[in-house]
Amino acid sequence: MDNFLGQFGPATVGGLAIGSIYALVALGYTMVYGVLRLINFAHSEVFTIGGFAAVGVFLMVGVSAPVGGFALIGLLLLTVLVAMAASGGTALLLEQVAYRPLRKHGSSRLAALISAIGASLFLQELIKLVIIPHVFGQSNGAIQLQNMPRVIDKTPLFSIGNAPIRLDHVIIVVAAVIMMVLLDRLVNGTRVGRGIRATAQDPEAAVLMGVNIDKVVRTTFLLGGAMAGVAGVLYLLYFENLDYRVGFVVGIKAFTAAVLGGIGNLRGALLGGFVLGLVESWSSIFLGAEWSEVTAFVVLVLVLMFRPTGILGESLQRARA
Amino acid sequence: MTGNKSPLRRAFAPIGAFNDKMRDWWEGANLWVRWAVYLLLIIFALTLLPSPQFATFMMPGSDWVSTLIHPIGTFILLAIGLNVVVGQAGLLDLGYVAFFAIGGYSLAYFGTKYGWNFWATVVVGILLTGVSGIILGAPTLRLRGDYLAIVTLGFGEIVRITANNTDEIGGARGITGVPHPTLPGVEFTLRDAAPYYYLMVGAIVLVIILSRRVEKSRVGRAWAAIREDEDAAELMGVPTFKFKLLAFAMGAVIGGFGGAIWASKVSFIEPGNFPFILSATILAAVVLGGSGNLPGVIVGAFLIAWLPERLRFINEYRILIFGAALVLMMAFRPEGLLPSRRRRAELAEGTGGMGSMGAEVATQTTVEPSEVSK
């Protein structure tokens, strides 16, 4: 029990931080699913690209030591914007190349899923074979990005109980919540958002009402991608490592989080992310970290069995309720 | 149907036309012609296919007969099994590799720990996978398609991680010395791949017969009904849950059978053999070949297993190309290389816009007249 109390505080902080990242990635899955009924399997690579874009900014700006104050705020804003653009752009391209043709031909969702898996593999290998060696100039088979710059000071700011809180913890959780609120306002409070919700509810009726579906789909991918880009930056700040496959595990967890909270539901994604992060983190204390993925999936199965629509219920159109 | 405009789509037209011609000929063919074809195919598989003349072209970088057993043979077995679940019953399974693993581990565990006879262990392994299919299916098959996908994905990972963390079955070390099969007069050794090859061909033929018989039976028709419209099927009195469970169990059994044969060939089994990407690859094989159509599925599995091994000279780029090929294939020929007519008709019923992607795996209920008439 001593053991448990000693670890509970830090585990909670860590769980919230990783949960925030899951939540931001989950938003992309949930929005695309809500509109297209498609598991955008390549979304995990959209996230990875965001991380790589962030490293690119750090290297370009030439940060070599932790910065603070306004310099940090400026740097983070710049990084987030670039990463959002990179990830959003990738997501748009993905939509254009891997999903649009299928949509136009009325393909089955199974075909779309296969296309998504193909795109996911393609992007992973592209990062491994082209981006890491040629953009970041790393030679012979280094799959992990080497010599990651540290931009943020990681000495604890203060402690709650026995849990030291670092600046990166604060930034991650706050950023995730802010992005979440912004997206929520966008989807529920603007014309663009109304189009998205209408399409999610009934695409045919939406068309009749003058909604440009292609545009809605593009917007959805762009928004989801941008969120994944932010998640990529936060991931990088937190773990300071990147390789071409980081997206896979984060992606699966994030999709689980989306289903957990109720797929298609934006607030559900946030809740699902936090729940998953905490469950994983806490369960590791008792069972050992090697079982954390099993725990996550078992929780998912249990939730689906007893509450098949997720914790907050599904569907984008009812997100406001 | 929309979409015959793009040139790349047209590039596939000859395949489609050839496929249609062959099918027409096949349907009009005499019984004895069909038997002759079956016989020729089997003889081809047993003699010409593994011959050294073929090998130099087919597999310069590795051993052809061994490659025919694994990955080609195993992939074909698994694809036939997954086709029951995905192609026939229309259920999306992203964790199919779990059954492959359970089958392989059953053989390895009981064979090395208790020294059980190969064939007895295969039977036990098949039963175990069938049971695990039901255990997984019972709580999850009531879920909608996509949830099923993610839950099965989770199941695949759970099985792999559990195997990795359980010392009783070797943990991450795996199990060495998995027993070889025993047959009077045939010696299965590591020196000679040929007996395994014949065993694999036998297993594939067996599974094809099984799958074909079931497809043509009441069960197969129930699956088709579920795939096309589950609600309508339920209304028409098809106990959909029971049949979905049956599809799951049957797919599992075939996967387990494949796992057992594979494990006895490689004689060493470790959790790392069962990554998620293998499930995705088998699914890709099924869809690429033509989900629901046995010859298509077999061709798809063959290509997916063979090409990456054959293209070893482009080494590191093979997965990149594989990924791009999947995307292109789905864009220009989503029904697969050799689709069944019925599946293609189902796909053609899609609304062309959002609808079909927004709908379940299979879309509409209308069936081609020729299908109805039989």
Added chain:
Amino acid sequence: MAALRPKITRLTGVLATGMALSLALAGCAGNSSDGGGGTGGNASSIKIGFMGDLTGENSGIVIPPLNGAILAFEEYNAKNPKVKIDFNKDLHYDSQGKSDIAPNLVTKAISQDKVTGLIGPAFSGESKSVGKQLDENKIPSVSPSATNPGLAQNGWKYWHRVVANDNDQGPGIADFMMRAKSPKKVLVVSDDQEYSIGLAEALAKAFKDKGTTVETDKFSKDSPNYNPTANKATAFQPDLIAFGGYYAQGGKLLKQLRDAGVKAPFVTGDGSLDAGLVSGAGAQNAEGAVIGCPCKIPFGSVTGPLKDFKDKYKARFNTDPQIYAAEGYDAATAFIKAVEAGKTSGDDINEFLKTLSFEGVSKPIKFKDNGEPQANSIFVYQVKAGQIGLLGDSTQAKLEG
């Protein structure tokens, strides 16, 4: 489609016919049955293969030994010997470390390429899956880098390696750390990969034998989040953290430990002996980390034969020799010595290896009956100012700082 339903009994009849036919024609397929054993006694060249992960994730620790072997064979062939050794690119089998693909490649190596010997397999998993196959076909193999202790216990007569196994590495590292830091509480960490678990178990046992309190932890390699381990370390407050595993995970772990405020010294094994450990953790976090290895890598300034090797390697491959490069060179040299002694068949070479004894670049090479090397010395390295430097033999070296 089919209007008529074939009877299952008939189809099985067909199957039986096919089977019978196949047995008659089985010769066609049985192309892999003629076994190895190598070419005849007076061949003008023999083939030696190499197997390991050449393009996959861990190719970083397989390319150096391959290069070492290439260097050795090129030097040998340049001397225009009576029997040359063919080690061309087609004989470098890329298993990608996959234990299910490796047997196919070995079958090809034996039946088509007719190799006489094999350097590798590089890793323990693939070694397990092909060891018996090599043995039955009488192909001697020398692995430059597979360190799993169990490999020597399979009774394989044609199997050898030129590195000490993890059961030597564990106590070697533990002894050294006990002398250097005399810890009371040790946290032994591993991920869920085979190599990692094996080494961590050896470490845990060695530290327990020394009378320290040992706590263990295990994490999943695919998870990016090693914080649970860091939390455990915070709660347990060990005097030393010992990690068994590869540098890819080791670097991340070390970084997350230090970020969580865990200051205990960090020690790890051969899989982490790579600059990737330092760059993965960050130079500051990695400072002072100790790495043990049964291998001797010419980091920094070296003297004697090791310097010669380093210069030649650098001249040939335009990079410093990395992990197991010297071992690859020694494994190749073992085969060269056999051929120089006039042994050209698998059996003869294998017999010769039993009596072989020479001063290798990495260590004196002499095999025990079970294929293990006689010399099982462990070398320790330490990260200083962001660079890994060799401290020396674990029984004599002194820790600085």
